Amino acid sequence: MFLKLSITATKNFFIDGSNEPTDNLLGNTAPQYPMFTVQCEDYQCSFTGGETMAALKETEDGAVTRFREYLRIPSVHPDVNYDECVSFLTRQASSLGLPIQVHQLVKNKPIVVITWEGTNPTLPTILLNSHMDVVPVYREKWTKDPFNAEKDEHGNIYGRGSQDMKCVGIQYLEAIRKLQKEGVKLRRTVHISFMPDEEIGGKDGMRKFVNTSDFFELNIGVSLDEGVANPMEELLLFYAERSSWSVEVHCSGTPGHGTLFHEDTSGEKLQIILDRFMTYRQQQKDIMETKPHPIFSLGEVTSLNLTQMKSTLVPPDLVLVFDVRVAIDQDHQELEELMQSWCLEAGPGVTLTFAQKDPNFGITELEGNNPWWAAFKGACNEMEVNLRPMICPGVTDARYIRQAS
Ligand SMILES: [Zn+2]
The missing domain is CATH 3.40.630.10 (Zn peptidases)
Structure with a gap:
């Protein structure tokens, strides 16, 4: 559509979402704006020689x-x-x-x-x-x-x-x-x-x-x-979420002058901690590689990433921060005990704290006699909408609602 307009009140017009007010719509009605919309409801304006305001508005669905x-x-x-x-x-x-x-x-x-x-x-x-x-x-x-x-x-x-x-x-x-x-x-x-x-x-x-x-x-x-956008011909449907943990491992050690070889240093302990966490990470990554899809299956393993290293001077601590997303079938206590055992291995003065420790929020049953799922799935089938149920690799507000249920 190509519109020819002239405007009598030329103040604060916005073309096609531009945040630049323009007083020259005529100069902007070139073919690069074949579908432009004009926002001018708050201002006095009129159009001549072109479409009416109503016709203009029709160029875009109200939604x-x-x-x-x-x-x-x-x-x-x-x-x-x-x-x-x-x-x-x-x-x-x-x-x-x-x-x-x-x-x-x-x-x-x-x-x-x-x-x-x-x-x-x-x-x-x-x-x-x-x-x-x-x-x-x-x-x-x-x-x-x-x-x-x-x-x-x-x-x-x-x-x-x-x-x-x-x-x-x-x-x-x-x-x-x-x-x-x-x-x-x-x-x-x-x-x-x-x-x-x-x-x-x-x-x-x-x-x-x-x-x-x-x-x-x-x-x-x-x-x-x-959910999440999927360019393929199916809708991704999350029925569970992994639990988000932020794990901090504090490695304290002997303070002293930087020229000497001290015993029991935080750096040596940190090396062990990093090795154990990264070995676990690689194991999970290896499991992931046996899965059919790199994104759709992500929720089925525990991911673990080192996100921060910080130090405190008093007491002399080196702190490692890990972002852990715990798979829904992973026993939480078992995983925490495993991490604690790595701290013990690293030596005295190595402790583990949680800045965040989500519980297991459970899953929404898609099998059996969940009447809501049956109704939802039935409606999708009727509309020929393909669903791919999966575990959400991230976290959303849905986890709190699932927990409350
Ligand atoms: Zn969101």
């Missing part, structure tokens, strides 16, 4: 426009300000005619729940969960502004959080919008939750929320949460 609006909110770590997300979601709830609740268990960490009541609200409900926060950006690595939701001529939209996981949050709302339009009424109540701080472990978000009466009053029967 896409709302998704891009959500992407433009820089809810990015560290120190996320969630205010704009809350007001955006409040507007969405009101446009859907649905009640919204904002819980503040920790200051500036809002938990947003929008509710679509079913015809039988006493039945266990469906929770559609997503998180509002996004991981930090290295702007120099980006070819687009990460918070401008730019759309290219092929319809690709660029922005931090577009996959993880603002698209999912928007899809929940837009699915309800569509069902409402079709006059569909569901038997069960659906809650749509938007959480803070998932990307930093959900400590002030879902982890706290699952222990509140507000959460239990939601009466959740089943919950859907984030």
